[in-house]
Amino acid sequence: MSVEFKCPSCGKKLFTYEYRVKKYGEVLKTCKKCGEEYLDPRYHELAVEGIPEDEFRYSPYLIMIVIGGLLIWRGIHLFSRYQLGLPREMQWLLPVLFTGLGIAAIIGALISMLSIKTGRKRIKFERMLEESKERMKDAGYVTTIRRLGYNVPDNMTNYYDRQGDL
Ligand SMILES: [Zn+2]
Structure with a gap:
């Protein structure tokens, strides 16, 4: 089913999307009309949600x-x-x-x-996962998407710091 997405700040219609179709990448977007940041419901951070086996x-x-x-x-x-x-x-x-x-x-x-x-799809997902991990190292990014309602587990904030200690 197609859903219409409007900017949570100014209400401008930004796009329509399918619930079931998932995209992977940066979830934070900026509204071209009002300049406010919003969560793009089409996108998912692989570092948070994991590589989906389906x-x-x-x-x-x-x-x-x-x-x-x-x-x-x-x-x-x-x-x-x-x-x-x-x-x-x-x-x-x-x-x-x-x-x-x-x-x-x-x-x-x-x-x-x-x-x-051939495993090419998995390699592509692993590359996207690394890019997602890079984004999640940015404390500002994590704070913003969490404030906007993206569910980032608490242990995620210092996860990479701890990795660095090993
Ligand atoms: Zn807007």
Whole structure:
């Protein structure tokens, strides 16, 4: 489900997003209209939340392949049908669109699965985790996102200091 996000300070509509789609990176953003800082609900700090194991599952991509297959099947079926309401010179449009979307979905899913299989996706996440750890070393950043409501565990503030002592 799509949710509209408005700046908590000035109320300007900033973006719409899907609850389930997670992005990883800096959670602190600045509103272009009023200049106040806000938490971007799309983003997550990997140093706080950990690398999510469900990012390495094949099942969403298998579903994409099935959907892609259905789209291709539908597209091929439409090639032999005359579509009412579409002019003669546009008859190719729907079958080509369906078949093309289906092929794109399957190729996209296979590329994603390959990047999991080869470990490239995990390497990417580990790099993002290191970047997140760097951000969390910045006490100002941690204080600000915590004030804005991001749940940073108490032991996180001096976690890296303690690491340094080892
Ligand atoms: Zn604002």
